[in-house]
Amino acid sequence: MKKAAYSVSRNNRYGSNKLTGLGFVTDRDLIIACNGKSGKAYIRVFEDCVKNCHAILSREAFAYVWNKDDDQCSEFGSITVQSFGGGIRRIA
Numbered sequence: 001m002k003k004a005a006y007s008v009s010r011n012n013r014y015g016s017n018k019l020t021g022l023g024f025v026t027d028r029d030l031i032i033a034c035n036g037k038s039g040k041a042y043i044r045v046f047e048d049c050v051k052n053c054h055a056i057l058s059r060e061a062f063a064y065v066w067n068k069d070d071d072q073c074s075e076f077g078s079i080t081v082q083s084f085g086g087g088i089r090r091i092a
Contacts, residue, residue, distance in 0.1 A: 001026050004053075008046065020075065025050055 001024045008019045008030070023032035030046040030053075067073040082091045 001031075004030075006030055006032065008049075025053070 004023060004025045006019070006021060006023050009016060019032070021032060023030055025031075028048050028050050030049050032044050032046075033041060034044045035041055065075055080091050082089055
């Protein structure tokens with residue numbers, strides 16, 4: 001099992017939603033920790049989805065934005081970086 005950053009999109013008749021975070025990948029499955037509506041924690045398994053996975057592009061990084069006031073507003077996302085003065089800077 002390897003640790004991986006994930007982004008799973010789901011579209012249905014009620015709209016679309018996106019799950020992002022850190023999880024674990026086996027040879028075939030993605031395993032993530034979730035919280036239910038009642039607040040109970042559970043493990044969710046996306047079976048046989050690794051064939052649809054792809055690597056993050058070389059100039060794109062996965063980032064976590066933490067909202068100290070309201071943790072529910074914290075989120076994962078991607079940013080684009082560029083070499084600058086011996087380091088990197090965010091450009092998008």
